[in-house]
Amino acid sequence: MKKHYDIVIVGSGAGGGTVANALIPLAKKGAKIAILEQGPHYSHAFFTQREIEMMRLFRFNGAWPVKSGEITVAAGSGVGGSTLMYTGVSFRLPHDVLKNWHIQELTYKDLSDRFERIEKEIHVILPSDNRINDNNRLFQKGCQSLGWPVKRIPLNIKNCEQVGFCNLGCDSGSKQGTLEIQIPKAVAAGIDLIPNCEVNHIFEKKVHAAIHKTPPGTLDGPWHPGKICIYSDIIVLAAGSPCTPGLLIKSGFQNKLPWIGRDISLHPAMTLYGVYPKPIVNYRGFPKTFYTDQFTDAHDYYIETAFYYPFVATRHLGIWGRDLSETMSAYNQLMTVLVLNHDKNCPENRITVNRKGMVQVHYKLNKQIISSLCHAQIQSSRIFFAAGCDRVIMPCASPHVIHRDKSNPKTLEKIIQTRNFIPIKTPVSSAHPQGGCAMGSGERSVTNSWGQVHGFPWLYVSDASLFPKSAHVNPYLTVMALADRVGEHIIRSFSLD
Protein backbone atom coordinates (compact mmCIF):
# COMPACT_ATOMS: atom_id res chain seq x y z
CA MET A 1 0.00 0.00 0.00
CA LYS A 2 1.24 3.52 -0.80
CA LYS A 3 0.02 6.87 0.51
CA HIS A 4 1.01 10.47 -0.22
CA TYR A 5 0.99 13.32 2.26
CA ASP A 6 2.45 16.78 2.55
CA ILE A 7 3.38 16.28 6.19
CA VAL A 8 3.43 13.19 8.41
CA ILE A 9 3.85 13.33 12.16
CA VAL A 10 5.18 10.21 13.88
CA GLY A 11 3.70 10.11 17.39
CA SER A 12 0.68 11.72 19.03
CA GLY A 13 1.83 12.61 22.54
CA ALA A 14 2.74 16.01 23.95
CA GLY A 15 5.02 16.68 20.96
CA GLY A 16 3.08 15.07 18.10
CA GLY A 17 -0.34 16.22 19.26
CA THR A 18 0.83 19.79 19.73
CA VAL A 19 2.63 20.04 16.40
CA ALA A 20 -0.51 18.68 14.69
CA ASN A 21 -2.53 21.35 16.47
CA ALA A 22 -0.07 24.03 15.35
CA LEU A 23 -0.39 22.82 11.74
CA ILE A 24 -4.18 23.22 11.62
CA PRO A 25 -3.89 26.46 9.57
CA LEU A 26 -2.03 24.49 6.89
CA ALA A 27 -4.62 21.71 6.94
CA LYS A 28 -7.34 24.30 6.48
CA LYS A 29 -5.50 25.59 3.42
CA GLY A 30 -5.56 22.09 1.93
CA ALA A 31 -2.30 20.51 3.10
CA LYS A 32 -2.58 16.74 3.54
CA ILE A 33 -1.33 15.87 7.01
CA ALA A 34 -1.34 12.57 8.93
CA ILE A 35 -0.51 11.57 12.49
CA LEU A 36 0.98 8.05 12.68
CA GLU A 37 0.62 6.55 16.15
CA GLN A 38 2.14 3.21 17.04
CA GLY A 39 -0.35 2.46 19.81
CA PRO A 40 -4.12 2.03 19.70
CA HIS A 41 -6.79 4.72 19.90
CA TYR A 42 -8.53 4.31 23.26
CA SER A 43 -11.98 5.59 24.07
CA HIS A 44 -12.87 6.76 27.60
CA ALA A 45 -14.85 3.55 28.16
CA PHE A 46 -11.63 1.57 27.77
CA PHE A 47 -10.15 3.00 30.98
CA THR A 48 -11.35 0.51 33.59
CA GLN A 49 -9.40 1.86 36.60
CA ARG A 50 -7.84 -1.60 37.08
CA GLU A 51 -4.07 -1.58 37.06
CA ILE A 52 -3.48 -4.98 35.45
CA GLU A 53 -5.88 -4.18 32.61
CA MET A 54 -4.40 -0.73 32.05
CA MET A 55 -0.78 -1.86 31.89
CA ARG A 56 -1.29 -1.95 28.13
CA LEU A 57 -1.32 1.85 28.09
CA PHE A 58 2.42 1.64 28.74
CA ARG A 59 5.11 0.46 26.36
CA PHE A 60 6.13 -3.09 27.30
CA ASN A 61 3.40 -3.07 29.96
CA GLY A 62 5.33 -0.48 31.98
CA ALA A 63 8.41 -2.67 32.38
CA TRP A 64 10.90 -1.25 29.91
CA PRO A 65 14.26 -1.66 31.62
CA VAL A 66 17.41 0.16 30.60
CA LYS A 67 20.17 -2.21 29.40
CA SER A 68 21.75 -2.47 32.87
CA GLY A 69 18.34 -3.18 34.44
CA GLU A 70 18.89 -0.40 37.00
CA ILE A 71 15.89 1.68 35.95
CA THR A 72 12.55 0.90 34.35
CA VAL A 73 11.23 3.48 31.93
CA ALA A 74 7.50 4.25 31.72
CA ALA A 75 6.25 5.60 28.40
CA GLY A 76 2.74 5.78 27.01
CA SER A 77 1.57 3.71 24.09
CA GLY A 78 -1.54 4.95 22.36
CA VAL A 79 -3.10 8.05 20.88
CA GLY A 80 -2.11 10.73 23.39
CA GLY A 81 1.31 9.17 24.08
CA SER A 82 2.47 9.68 27.64
CA THR A 83 -0.24 12.29 28.23
CA LEU A 84 -2.57 9.26 28.40
CA MET A 85 -1.15 8.16 31.72
CA TYR A 86 0.66 11.17 33.19
CA THR A 87 -0.79 13.04 36.14
CA GLY A 88 -1.28 16.29 34.26
CA VAL A 89 1.67 18.06 35.90
CA SER A 90 2.34 21.15 33.78
CA PHE A 91 5.46 22.95 34.99
CA ARG A 92 7.07 25.68 32.94
CA LEU A 93 10.73 25.08 32.16
CA PRO A 94 12.70 26.97 34.84
CA HIS A 95 14.45 30.08 33.52
CA ASP A 96 17.91 29.04 34.76
CA VAL A 97 17.56 25.61 33.12
CA LEU A 98 16.92 27.23 29.73
CA LYS A 99 19.95 29.48 30.26
CA ASN A 100 22.04 26.40 30.93
CA TRP A 101 20.83 24.81 27.68
CA HIS A 102 22.77 27.51 25.78
CA ILE A 103 20.50 27.57 22.74
CA GLN A 104 20.83 30.70 20.68
CA GLU A 105 17.55 31.85 19.12
CA LEU A 106 15.53 30.22 21.91
CA THR A 107 14.67 32.96 24.36
CA TYR A 108 12.67 32.68 27.52
CA LYS A 109 10.30 35.32 26.19
CA ASP A 110 9.57 33.09 23.20
CA LEU A 111 8.83 30.12 25.46
CA SER A 112 6.86 32.19 28.00
CA ASP A 113 4.46 33.44 25.34
CA ARG A 114 3.88 29.89 24.20
CA PHE A 115 3.52 28.58 27.77
CA GLU A 116 0.87 31.20 28.44
CA ARG A 117 -1.12 30.34 25.33
CA ILE A 118 -0.83 26.56 25.73
CA GLU A 119 -1.74 26.76 29.43
CA LYS A 120 -5.01 28.39 28.39
CA GLU A 121 -5.64 25.79 25.69
CA ILE A 122 -5.06 22.82 27.98
CA HIS A 123 -6.62 24.41 31.09
CA VAL A 124 -3.65 24.57 33.42
CA ILE A 125 -4.74 25.57 36.91
CA LEU A 126 -3.27 25.71 40.37
CA PRO A 127 -5.35 23.22 42.38
CA SER A 128 -7.74 24.83 44.85
CA ASP A 129 -8.04 23.79 48.50
CA ASN A 130 -10.99 21.49 47.84
CA ARG A 131 -8.76 19.31 45.64
CA ILE A 132 -6.19 18.71 48.37
CA ASN A 133 -6.51 15.24 49.85
CA ASP A 134 -5.04 13.80 53.06
CA ASN A 135 -1.75 12.70 51.50
CA ASN A 136 -1.12 16.18 50.11
CA ARG A 137 -2.29 17.90 53.29
CA LEU A 138 0.12 15.79 55.33
CA PHE A 139 2.96 16.58 52.90
CA GLN A 140 2.20 20.27 53.30
CA LYS A 141 2.12 19.91 57.08
CA GLY A 142 5.42 17.98 57.10
CA CYS A 143 7.26 20.48 54.90
CA GLN A 144 5.88 23.49 56.76
CA SER A 145 6.86 22.12 60.15
CA LEU A 146 10.41 21.64 58.82
CA GLY A 147 10.39 25.21 57.47
CA TRP A 148 10.69 24.12 53.83
CA PRO A 149 8.89 25.80 50.94
CA VAL A 150 5.84 23.90 49.76
CA LYS A 151 4.33 24.92 46.44
CA ARG A 152 1.27 23.96 44.41
CA ILE A 153 1.76 21.92 41.26
CA PRO A 154 0.14 23.36 38.12
CA LEU A 155 -2.22 20.76 36.60
CA ASN A 156 -4.11 20.60 33.32
CA ILE A 157 -7.53 19.40 34.41
CA LYS A 158 -11.08 20.50 33.74
CA ASN A 159 -14.19 19.39 35.64
CA CYS A 160 -12.05 16.77 37.35
CA GLU A 161 -14.08 14.10 39.16
CA GLN A 162 -11.10 13.56 41.47
CA VAL A 163 -11.16 9.78 41.42
CA GLY A 164 -7.38 9.44 41.54
CA PHE A 165 -6.83 7.04 38.64
CA CYS A 166 -4.95 9.52 36.42
CA ASN A 167 -2.09 7.10 35.72
CA LEU A 168 -4.50 4.46 34.40
CA GLY A 169 -6.11 6.72 31.81
CA CYS A 170 -8.72 9.37 32.60
CA ASP A 171 -12.14 7.84 31.99
CA SER A 172 -13.96 11.15 32.41
CA GLY A 173 -11.75 13.04 29.98
CA SER A 174 -10.98 15.65 32.63
CA LYS A 175 -7.23 15.41 32.20
CA GLN A 176 -6.51 17.69 29.30
CA GLY A 177 -3.86 15.65 27.47
CA THR A 178 -3.47 15.61 23.71
CA LEU A 179 -6.12 12.84 23.46
CA GLU A 180 -8.66 15.38 24.72
CA ILE A 181 -7.48 18.71 23.31
CA GLN A 182 -5.02 18.84 20.45
CA ILE A 183 -5.80 15.58 18.61
CA PRO A 184 -9.59 16.09 18.36
CA LYS A 185 -9.01 19.65 17.09
CA ALA A 186 -6.52 18.41 14.50
CA VAL A 187 -8.83 15.61 13.35
CA ALA A 188 -11.75 18.06 13.09
CA ALA A 189 -9.56 20.23 10.86
CA GLY A 190 -9.03 17.33 8.45
CA ILE A 191 -5.75 15.86 9.72
CA ASP A 192 -5.76 12.05 9.42
CA LEU A 193 -5.15 10.05 12.58
CA ILE A 194 -3.69 6.59 11.95
CA PRO A 195 -3.47 4.44 15.11
CA ASN A 196 -1.66 1.07 15.32
CA CYS A 197 0.88 2.34 12.79
CA GLU A 198 4.42 1.30 13.60
CA VAL A 199 7.03 3.30 11.72
CA ASN A 200 10.04 1.12 11.03
CA HIS A 201 12.29 3.19 8.80
CA ILE A 202 12.71 6.74 7.58
CA PHE A 203 14.09 7.51 4.15
CA GLU A 204 14.33 10.85 2.40
CA LYS A 205 10.73 12.05 2.27
CA LYS A 206 9.49 8.49 2.76
CA VAL A 207 8.37 6.36 5.69
CA HIS A 208 8.10 2.57 5.86
CA ALA A 209 5.51 1.45 8.36
CA ALA A 210 3.28 -1.46 9.33
CA ILE A 211 -0.38 -1.17 10.30
CA HIS A 212 -1.24 -3.64 13.04
CA LYS A 213 -4.63 -5.15 13.85
CA THR A 214 -6.88 -3.01 16.05
CA PRO A 215 -6.75 -4.43 19.60
CA PRO A 216 -10.18 -5.41 20.99
CA GLY A 217 -12.08 -2.58 22.64
CA THR A 218 -10.14 0.19 20.89
CA LEU A 219 -11.17 2.44 18.02
CA ASP A 220 -10.48 1.42 14.42
CA GLY A 221 -8.14 3.41 12.22
CA PRO A 222 -8.81 4.15 8.55
CA TRP A 223 -6.26 1.71 7.07
CA HIS A 224 -6.20 -2.08 6.89
CA PRO A 225 -3.38 -4.08 8.53
CA GLY A 226 -0.29 -4.58 6.41
CA LYS A 227 2.90 -2.91 5.26
CA ILE A 228 2.70 0.62 3.97
CA CYS A 229 4.97 3.15 2.30
CA ILE A 230 4.09 6.77 2.98
CA TYR A 231 5.58 9.56 0.85
CA SER A 232 5.71 12.94 2.51
CA ASP A 233 7.44 16.26 1.82
CA ILE A 234 7.99 16.84 5.53
CA ILE A 235 8.41 14.24 8.28
CA VAL A 236 8.08 15.24 11.93
CA LEU A 237 9.36 12.74 14.49
CA ALA A 238 7.52 12.98 17.80
CA ALA A 239 7.73 9.41 19.05
CA GLY A 240 9.37 10.58 22.27
CA SER A 241 12.78 9.89 23.69
CA PRO A 242 14.17 7.21 23.34
CA CYS A 243 12.03 6.14 20.33
CA THR A 244 12.75 9.14 18.10
CA PRO A 245 16.55 8.86 18.41
CA GLY A 246 16.13 5.08 18.05
CA LEU A 247 14.23 5.47 14.80
CA LEU A 248 16.87 7.85 13.43
CA ILE A 249 19.65 5.43 14.38
CA LYS A 250 17.77 2.52 12.80
CA SER A 251 17.39 4.59 9.65
CA GLY A 252 21.12 5.28 9.42
CA PHE A 253 21.18 8.99 10.30
CA GLN A 254 23.86 8.47 12.96
CA ASN A 255 26.48 8.22 10.23
CA LYS A 256 26.05 11.92 9.46
CA LEU A 257 24.92 13.03 12.92
CA PRO A 258 26.98 11.07 15.46
CA TRP A 259 25.37 12.76 18.47
CA ILE A 260 22.01 11.12 17.84
CA GLY A 261 21.24 9.00 20.88
CA ARG A 262 23.72 10.89 23.10
CA ASP A 263 23.19 13.46 25.86
CA ILE A 264 20.22 11.69 27.40
CA SER A 265 18.74 12.14 30.84
CA LEU A 266 16.01 10.16 32.59
CA HIS A 267 15.00 12.03 35.77
CA PRO A 268 15.68 8.95 37.93
CA ALA A 269 12.83 8.75 40.43
CA MET A 270 12.07 6.93 43.66
CA THR A 271 8.63 6.60 45.18
CA LEU A 272 8.84 6.52 48.94
CA TYR A 273 6.33 5.54 51.59
CA GLY A 274 5.53 6.34 55.20
CA VAL A 275 2.85 4.66 57.30
CA TYR A 276 0.44 7.08 58.95
CA PRO A 277 -1.35 5.90 62.11
CA LYS A 278 -4.81 6.38 60.57
CA PRO A 279 -6.33 5.72 57.13
CA ILE A 280 -5.53 8.35 54.50
CA VAL A 281 -8.02 9.26 51.80
CA ASN A 282 -6.10 9.18 48.55
CA TYR A 283 -8.91 8.44 46.13
CA ARG A 284 -10.55 11.80 46.51
CA GLY A 285 -8.93 15.09 45.75
CA PHE A 286 -6.05 15.01 43.32
CA PRO A 287 -3.01 12.72 43.68
CA LYS A 288 -0.44 15.45 43.09
CA THR A 289 -0.94 18.97 44.35
CA PHE A 290 2.26 19.92 46.21
CA TYR A 291 6.02 19.82 45.81
CA THR A 292 9.06 21.23 47.52
CA ASP A 293 12.16 22.56 45.76
CA GLN A 294 14.11 22.89 49.00
CA PHE A 295 16.90 20.64 47.67
CA THR A 296 16.93 21.47 43.99
CA ASP A 297 20.06 23.65 44.02
CA ALA A 298 22.25 21.86 46.55
CA HIS A 299 21.20 18.24 46.00
CA ASP A 300 19.54 18.09 42.55
CA TYR A 301 16.04 16.89 43.31
CA TYR A 302 12.42 17.84 43.86
CA ILE A 303 10.06 16.03 46.17
CA GLU A 304 6.47 15.83 44.88
CA THR A 305 3.40 14.15 46.28
CA ALA A 306 2.25 10.95 44.57
CA PHE A 307 -0.22 8.09 44.79
CA TYR A 308 0.00 4.63 43.24
CA TYR A 309 -2.11 1.50 43.11
CA PRO A 310 -1.29 -1.66 45.09
CA PHE A 311 0.75 -3.66 42.58
CA VAL A 312 2.83 -0.69 41.45
CA ALA A 313 3.32 0.28 45.10
CA THR A 314 4.93 -3.12 45.79
CA ARG A 315 7.44 -2.46 43.01
CA HIS A 316 8.40 0.88 44.55
CA LEU A 317 8.65 -0.40 48.10
CA GLY A 318 11.58 -2.71 47.34
CA ILE A 319 10.75 -5.04 50.24
CA TRP A 320 9.30 -8.54 50.52
CA GLY A 321 8.42 -11.11 53.14
CA ARG A 322 6.92 -10.03 56.43
CA ASP A 323 7.85 -6.36 55.85
CA LEU A 324 5.85 -6.32 52.59
CA SER A 325 2.80 -8.05 54.05
CA GLU A 326 2.83 -5.76 57.08
CA THR A 327 3.23 -2.61 54.97
CA MET A 328 0.61 -3.58 52.40
CA SER A 329 -1.84 -4.51 55.18
CA ALA A 330 -1.76 -0.77 55.91
CA TYR A 331 -2.08 0.26 52.24
CA ASN A 332 -4.81 2.79 53.05
CA GLN A 333 -2.47 4.44 55.57
CA LEU A 334 0.43 4.91 53.17
CA MET A 335 1.66 8.44 52.70
CA THR A 336 3.54 8.69 49.41
CA VAL A 337 6.08 11.03 47.82
CA LEU A 338 8.02 10.95 44.58
CA VAL A 339 11.64 12.07 44.39
CA LEU A 340 12.73 13.42 41.02
CA ASN A 341 16.47 13.69 40.43
CA HIS A 342 17.90 16.28 38.02
CA ASP A 343 20.46 14.00 36.39
CA LYS A 344 23.32 15.31 34.30
CA ASN A 345 24.40 14.01 30.90
CA CYS A 346 27.09 11.33 31.00
CA PRO A 347 29.06 10.12 27.97
CA GLU A 348 28.32 6.44 28.72
CA ASN A 349 24.55 6.99 28.76
CA ARG A 350 23.11 6.66 25.30
CA ILE A 351 20.46 5.15 23.06
CA THR A 352 21.32 2.34 20.66
CA VAL A 353 19.49 -0.15 18.49
CA ASN A 354 20.27 -3.85 18.84
CA ARG A 355 20.59 -6.43 16.07
CA LYS A 356 16.87 -7.11 16.16
CA GLY A 357 16.12 -3.44 15.65
CA MET A 358 14.96 -2.91 19.25
CA VAL A 359 15.70 0.45 20.86
CA GLN A 360 17.89 0.14 23.95
CA VAL A 361 18.67 2.70 26.59
CA HIS A 362 22.11 2.46 28.16
CA TYR A 363 22.05 4.21 31.49
CA LYS A 364 24.06 3.79 34.67
CA LEU A 365 23.21 5.37 37.98
CA ASN A 366 26.41 7.14 38.97
CA LYS A 367 27.66 7.99 42.47
CA GLN A 368 26.29 11.52 42.26
CA ILE A 369 22.75 10.31 41.52
CA ILE A 370 22.86 7.57 44.16
CA SER A 371 24.09 10.05 46.74
CA SER A 372 21.32 12.48 45.77
CA LEU A 373 18.68 9.73 45.98
CA CYS A 374 19.93 8.70 49.43
CA HIS A 375 19.86 12.30 50.60
CA ALA A 376 16.30 12.49 49.30
CA GLN A 377 15.33 9.40 51.31
CA ILE A 378 16.64 11.00 54.49
CA GLN A 379 14.75 14.23 53.83
CA SER A 380 11.58 12.40 52.76
CA SER A 381 11.73 10.41 56.01
CA ARG A 382 11.86 13.71 57.88
CA ILE A 383 8.75 14.90 56.00
CA PHE A 384 6.91 11.65 56.82
CA PHE A 385 7.80 11.79 60.50
CA ALA A 386 7.05 15.52 60.74
CA ALA A 387 3.65 14.78 59.19
CA GLY A 388 2.96 12.19 61.89
CA CYS A 389 3.92 8.85 60.31
CA ASP A 390 4.82 6.01 62.67
CA ARG A 391 7.29 4.34 60.35
CA VAL A 392 8.85 4.80 56.93
CA ILE A 393 10.13 2.33 54.32
CA MET A 394 13.37 3.43 52.70
CA PRO A 395 15.06 1.25 50.08
CA CYS A 396 18.55 2.44 51.09
CA ALA A 397 18.03 1.95 54.80
CA SER A 398 19.29 -1.08 56.66
CA PRO A 399 16.85 -2.38 57.81
CA HIS A 400 14.37 -0.93 55.30
CA VAL A 401 11.69 -0.11 57.87
CA ILE A 402 12.54 2.79 60.18
CA HIS A 403 10.36 3.47 63.21
CA ARG A 404 9.64 6.81 64.82
CA ASP A 405 12.13 6.26 67.66
CA LYS A 406 14.86 6.57 65.01
CA SER A 407 13.48 9.67 63.33
CA ASN A 408 16.27 11.97 64.45
CA PRO A 409 18.07 13.37 61.35
CA LYS A 410 21.47 12.19 62.60
CA THR A 411 20.13 8.68 63.16
CA LEU A 412 18.50 8.69 59.73
CA GLU A 413 21.83 9.63 58.16
CA LYS A 414 23.41 6.61 59.84
CA ILE A 415 20.67 4.22 58.71
CA ILE A 416 20.22 5.45 55.12
CA GLN A 417 23.54 4.99 53.35
CA THR A 418 24.70 4.87 49.76
CA ARG A 419 26.38 1.51 50.44
CA ASN A 420 22.89 0.00 50.79
CA PHE A 421 22.07 1.01 47.23
CA ILE A 422 22.21 -2.16 45.14
CA PRO A 423 21.48 -1.59 41.44
CA ILE A 424 18.35 -3.46 40.25
CA LYS A 425 17.42 -4.40 43.86
CA THR A 426 16.91 -0.75 44.78
CA PRO A 427 13.83 0.39 42.86
CA VAL A 428 14.43 3.38 40.59
CA SER A 429 12.13 4.36 37.74
CA SER A 430 11.84 7.00 35.06
CA ALA A 431 8.81 8.59 33.47
CA HIS A 432 10.67 11.45 31.81
CA PRO A 433 13.22 10.21 29.28
CA GLN A 434 14.78 13.22 27.55
CA GLY A 435 17.46 13.99 25.00
CA GLY A 436 19.07 12.03 22.21
CA CYS A 437 18.47 14.64 19.47
CA ALA A 438 19.67 17.78 21.21
CA MET A 439 18.66 21.08 19.67
CA GLY A 440 21.15 23.92 19.25
CA SER A 441 23.97 24.98 17.00
CA GLY A 442 27.04 23.33 18.53
CA GLU A 443 28.71 20.16 17.29
CA ARG A 444 26.73 18.03 19.77
CA SER A 445 23.41 19.23 18.41
CA VAL A 446 21.23 17.20 16.06
CA THR A 447 18.63 19.83 15.19
CA ASN A 448 18.56 23.58 15.01
CA SER A 449 16.58 25.59 17.55
CA TRP A 450 13.41 25.00 15.52
CA GLY A 451 13.71 21.21 15.67
CA GLN A 452 14.86 20.90 12.04
CA VAL A 453 17.48 18.16 11.70
CA HIS A 454 20.86 19.52 10.53
CA GLY A 455 21.42 18.74 6.87
CA PHE A 456 17.91 17.32 6.34
CA PRO A 457 15.52 20.25 5.86
CA TRP A 458 12.55 17.88 5.30
CA LEU A 459 13.01 16.24 8.72
CA TYR A 460 11.99 17.62 12.14
CA VAL A 461 12.08 16.39 15.72
CA SER A 462 9.31 17.53 18.04
CA ASP A 463 9.49 15.86 21.44
CA ALA A 464 11.62 15.61 24.61
CA SER A 465 14.50 14.23 22.52
CA LEU A 466 15.25 17.87 21.72
CA PHE A 467 16.30 18.68 25.30
CA PRO A 468 20.07 19.08 25.40
CA LYS A 469 20.04 18.57 29.18
CA SER A 470 17.53 17.59 31.84
CA ALA A 471 14.54 19.91 32.18
CA HIS A 472 14.64 19.42 35.99
CA VAL A 473 10.82 19.53 36.06
CA ASN A 474 8.11 17.30 34.56
CA PRO A 475 8.67 18.00 30.87
CA TYR A 476 5.25 17.97 29.15
CA LEU A 477 4.56 21.70 28.95
CA THR A 478 8.10 22.33 27.69
CA VAL A 479 7.64 19.64 25.02
CA MET A 480 4.40 21.31 23.96
CA ALA A 481 6.03 24.74 23.72
CA LEU A 482 8.90 23.39 21.62
CA ALA A 483 6.45 21.46 19.40
CA ASP A 484 4.53 24.68 18.88
CA ARG A 485 7.79 26.27 17.67
CA VAL A 486 8.37 23.36 15.31
CA GLY A 487 4.87 23.87 13.90
CA GLU A 488 5.52 27.58 13.44
CA HIS A 489 8.74 26.89 11.53
CA ILE A 490 7.03 24.37 9.26
CA ILE A 491 4.22 26.82 8.49
CA ARG A 492 6.77 29.53 7.66
CA SER A 493 8.80 27.33 5.33
CA PHE A 494 6.03 25.24 3.79
CA SER A 495 4.60 25.93 0.40
CA LEU A 496 1.57 24.12 -0.98
CA ASP A 497 2.96 24.34 -4.52
Place this chain on the structure above:
Amino acid sequence: MYKCQYIKGHRLRTILAAADCIIPAHERLKSAKSMNTIGVMDHAISQMPSQLRLQFLFFISIVHVLGIFFGGRFFSDNSQSDQIRQLKWMEGSILRGFRMGFLGLKTYICMGYFTRESTWSGIHYYGPLKYDQPPPDAVIRHLCQDKRKVCE
Protein backbone atom coordinates in the same frame (compact mmCIF):
# COMPACT_ATOMS: atom_id res chain seq x y z
CA MET B 1 -11.61 -23.17 34.14
CA TYR B 2 -8.16 -21.75 33.31
CA LYS B 3 -5.47 -24.25 32.44
CA CYS B 4 -1.94 -22.95 32.98
CA GLN B 5 0.13 -22.90 29.82
CA TYR B 6 3.54 -22.19 31.30
CA ILE B 7 3.55 -22.57 35.06
CA LYS B 8 3.49 -26.32 35.58
CA GLY B 9 5.41 -29.09 37.30
CA HIS B 10 8.57 -28.02 39.14
CA ARG B 11 8.01 -24.41 38.10
CA LEU B 12 4.57 -24.41 39.71
CA ARG B 13 5.96 -25.85 42.94
CA THR B 14 8.86 -23.37 42.91
CA ILE B 15 6.66 -20.33 42.33
CA LEU B 16 4.11 -21.40 44.97
CA ALA B 17 6.88 -21.80 47.53
CA ALA B 18 8.48 -18.48 46.55
CA ALA B 19 5.08 -16.75 46.73
CA ASP B 20 4.70 -17.88 50.34
CA CYS B 21 8.11 -16.38 51.17
CA ILE B 22 7.56 -13.11 49.30
CA ILE B 23 4.02 -12.41 50.53
CA PRO B 24 3.41 -14.43 53.71
CA ALA B 25 0.08 -14.30 55.57
CA HIS B 26 -0.31 -11.30 57.90
CA GLU B 27 -3.42 -10.26 59.85
CA ARG B 28 -6.26 -10.17 57.28
CA LEU B 29 -3.85 -10.78 54.42
CA LYS B 30 -3.62 -14.37 53.20
CA SER B 31 -0.40 -15.83 51.83
CA ALA B 32 0.17 -15.40 48.08
CA LYS B 33 0.64 -19.17 47.78
CA SER B 34 -2.47 -20.01 45.79
CA MET B 35 -3.48 -21.24 42.36
CA ASN B 36 -5.39 -17.99 41.84
CA THR B 37 -2.10 -16.06 42.06
CA ILE B 38 -0.58 -18.55 39.62
CA GLY B 39 -3.48 -18.09 37.16
CA VAL B 40 -2.94 -14.32 36.87
CA MET B 41 0.83 -14.83 36.59
CA ASP B 42 0.47 -17.49 33.91
CA HIS B 43 -1.83 -15.29 31.85
CA ALA B 44 0.61 -12.36 32.17
CA ILE B 45 3.50 -14.61 31.18
CA SER B 46 1.58 -15.70 28.08
CA GLN B 47 1.51 -12.03 26.98
CA MET B 48 5.30 -11.61 27.36
CA PRO B 49 7.58 -11.44 24.31
CA SER B 50 8.63 -15.05 23.69
CA GLN B 51 12.32 -14.53 24.38
CA LEU B 52 11.66 -12.81 27.69
CA ARG B 53 9.23 -15.59 28.62
CA LEU B 54 11.88 -18.21 27.91
CA GLN B 55 14.39 -16.34 30.09
CA PHE B 56 11.86 -16.08 32.91
CA LEU B 57 10.94 -19.76 32.78
CA PHE B 58 14.60 -20.73 32.62
CA PHE B 59 15.29 -18.61 35.70
CA ILE B 60 12.55 -20.43 37.62
CA SER B 61 14.21 -23.73 36.76
CA ILE B 62 17.49 -22.33 38.07
CA VAL B 63 15.80 -21.33 41.34
CA HIS B 64 14.45 -24.88 41.58
CA VAL B 65 17.84 -26.53 41.10
CA LEU B 66 19.82 -23.99 43.11
CA GLY B 67 17.84 -25.05 46.17
CA ILE B 68 20.28 -27.96 46.47
CA PHE B 69 23.02 -25.53 47.56
CA PHE B 70 20.88 -23.89 50.21
CA GLY B 71 19.11 -26.82 51.87
CA GLY B 72 20.22 -29.97 50.12
CA ARG B 73 17.00 -30.38 48.14
CA PHE B 74 15.13 -28.68 45.32
CA PHE B 75 13.80 -25.22 46.23
CA SER B 76 10.22 -26.23 47.00
CA ASP B 77 11.34 -29.18 49.13
CA ASN B 78 13.61 -27.07 51.34
CA SER B 79 12.50 -25.53 54.62
CA GLN B 80 11.10 -22.00 54.38
CA SER B 81 14.12 -20.55 56.17
CA ASP B 82 16.39 -22.11 53.53
CA GLN B 83 14.12 -20.80 50.78
CA ILE B 84 14.26 -17.28 52.22
CA ARG B 85 18.05 -17.54 52.54
CA GLN B 86 18.27 -18.49 48.85
CA LEU B 87 15.94 -15.69 47.73
CA LYS B 88 17.92 -13.12 49.76
CA TRP B 89 21.13 -14.36 48.20
CA MET B 90 19.69 -14.00 44.71
CA GLU B 91 18.27 -10.55 45.45
CA GLY B 92 21.63 -9.15 46.53
CA SER B 93 23.82 -11.35 44.35
CA ILE B 94 26.92 -9.92 42.76
CA LEU B 95 25.64 -11.48 39.52
CA ARG B 96 23.30 -9.11 37.74
CA GLY B 97 21.30 -11.98 36.20
CA PHE B 98 20.22 -13.27 39.63
CA ARG B 99 19.18 -9.80 40.78
CA MET B 100 17.19 -9.30 37.57
CA GLY B 101 15.65 -12.75 37.84
CA PHE B 102 14.64 -12.26 41.45
CA LEU B 103 13.09 -8.89 40.63
CA GLY B 104 11.10 -10.49 37.81
CA LEU B 105 9.89 -13.32 40.04
CA LYS B 106 8.91 -10.96 42.85
CA THR B 107 7.17 -8.58 40.43
CA TYR B 108 5.08 -11.33 38.85
CA ILE B 109 4.10 -12.78 42.21
CA CYS B 110 3.04 -9.33 43.44
CA MET B 111 1.09 -8.82 40.21
CA GLY B 112 -0.62 -12.18 40.57
CA TYR B 113 -1.60 -11.38 44.11
CA PHE B 114 -2.30 -7.65 44.50
CA THR B 115 -4.33 -7.26 41.30
CA ARG B 116 -6.86 -9.85 42.52
CA GLU B 117 -10.03 -8.54 44.07
CA SER B 118 -10.00 -11.06 46.92
CA THR B 119 -6.76 -9.45 48.14
CA TRP B 120 -8.12 -5.92 48.19
CA SER B 121 -10.16 -6.18 51.37
CA GLY B 122 -7.05 -7.39 53.22
CA ILE B 123 -5.17 -4.22 52.26
CA HIS B 124 -8.17 -1.87 52.54
CA TYR B 125 -8.14 -1.03 48.85
CA TYR B 126 -11.54 -0.36 47.42
CA GLY B 127 -10.66 -0.90 43.78
CA PRO B 128 -12.16 0.81 40.78
CA LEU B 129 -14.94 3.28 41.41
CA LYS B 130 -16.49 2.33 38.07
CA TYR B 131 -16.53 -1.35 38.87
CA ASP B 132 -18.44 -2.73 35.91
CA GLN B 133 -16.60 -1.10 33.00
CA PRO B 134 -16.35 -3.81 30.30
CA PRO B 135 -12.91 -5.47 30.33
CA PRO B 136 -10.48 -5.24 27.41
CA ASP B 137 -9.63 -8.88 28.19
CA ALA B 138 -12.32 -11.01 29.83
CA VAL B 139 -9.87 -13.76 30.86
CA ILE B 140 -7.71 -11.52 33.03
CA ARG B 141 -10.81 -9.88 34.56
CA HIS B 142 -12.22 -13.30 35.49
CA LEU B 143 -8.88 -14.46 36.89
CA CYS B 144 -8.60 -11.32 39.01
CA GLN B 145 -12.13 -11.90 40.27
CA ASP B 146 -11.34 -15.57 41.08
CA LYS B 147 -14.19 -16.52 38.75
CA ARG B 148 -12.16 -19.18 36.98
CA LYS B 149 -10.76 -22.23 38.67
CA VAL B 150 -7.06 -22.44 37.87
CA CYS B 151 -5.48 -25.83 37.25
CA GLU B 152 -2.09 -27.11 36.19
